Amino acid sequence: MGYGASNIRCSRFAALHPDELQVATSASTEMCMDSDEVRARAEAAFRKGQQAREGASALIEHEKQARAKEEKIARLRALRLANEAAKKSPSRHDSS
Numbered sequence: 001m002g003y004g005a006s007n008i009r010c011s012r013f014a015a016l017h018p019d020e021l022q023v024a025t026s027a028s029t030e031m032c033m034d035s036d037e038v039r040a041r042a043e044a045a046f047r048k049g050q051q052a053r054e055g056a057s058a059l060i061e062h063e064k065q066a067r068a069k070e071e072k073i074a075r076l077r078a079l080r081l082a083n084e085a086a087k088k089s090p091s092r093h094d095s096s
Helices: 018-027 035-088
Strands: none
């Protein structure tokens, strides 16, 4: 397995022996990444954070809608029960 100049990412490792080069490049991979790789990692981290924020926002909105639905159901149930109770009880207008 040869380590030619085309395999070397960082020029400061060009003079190293292949065994030394392997150790040095594995130890400092972060320092020698090219700008495209750095940008790709930064964009991936940004997208991951953005997805997390959007997920949290969607969860809050879902819970808000569920709470509003439960309140509406409770209000309609109370109105229905009051209406049913009014129909069952004798009316004051019938006694005249």
